[in-house]
Amino acid sequence: MINVIWAVMLITGFVFAAVNGRMEEVNEALFTGAEEAVTICIGLIGILVFWLGVMRIAEKGGVLRMLSRMLAPVTAKIFPEVPKEHPAMGYILSNMSANMFGLGNAATPMGIKAMEELKHLNGGRDEPSRSMITLLALNTASLTLIPTTVISIRMNYNSANPAEIVGTTLVATFCSTVMALLIDRYFHWRRVRKHTP
Incomplete structure (x- = not known):
């Protein structure tokens, strides 16, 4: 469906x-945009490789396991339908940890694997389960402690202080995560109430 939407937007x-x-302006914008995209991507490679390396060291050193253990009681309450030892919970915790460090690119594969496992728990049905909706809401809001990707982009554009956004990002993502959870719970409550005789 996304491909169709993009195709319609491009053709329009x-x-x-x-x-x-x-058309001349469109052609110029295409080439300028493509050049900027390549420049940004090359600039991002360094910072992403660095943070993925840090994540790998954290994983090998047991830091991620410790972080997962700290988050486990919270995630058990957020995802009550997912058994503690189920692989989906491990992927959810890894996804949340990667998002906290601003590594959206590293978090995406874990989020996809978590969705696949949650679909198995949902009996393979196409209709999303409560846990799938909650994960999507959390992933979209994603509490971020260190916005590494944004810091990298700011460094590429010669920002005087690339890391000055850390505080505001933390506050903004905390608020968005809380609101995502509240909205998710509200709609779940409405749905349960609607189906309860």
Whole structure:
């Protein structure tokens, strides 16, 4: 579905530009955007490799296991339908840990694996379970302690103080995570109430 949406947006943009005689501007924007995208990606590689290395050291050193143990009581309350020792819980904890360090690229594969495991728990049905919806809400809000990717982008654009956003990012993502959980719980409560005779 996403591919269809992107295709429609691209075609609409090209048609609109052609009708208004602005194809030259579109071509210029395409090449400029492509060049900037490559520059940003190359700049991100270094910081992502560094933080993925730090995460690997943390994993081997048991820091992630300790963080997972600290988060386990919280995640057990957030995901009451998921058994403690189920692989889905491990993927959820890894996903949350990676998101906390601002490593969205590293968190994505773990989030996908968690969704796959949650789908197995849901009997393979296409309709999402409560846990799947909660994980999606948390992943979108994602509490971030260190926004490494954003810091890297700011460094690429010669920011005077790339890390100055850490405090505001922490406050903003804390608020978004709390709101995501509250909204998730509210709609779950409404659904349960609706189906309760």
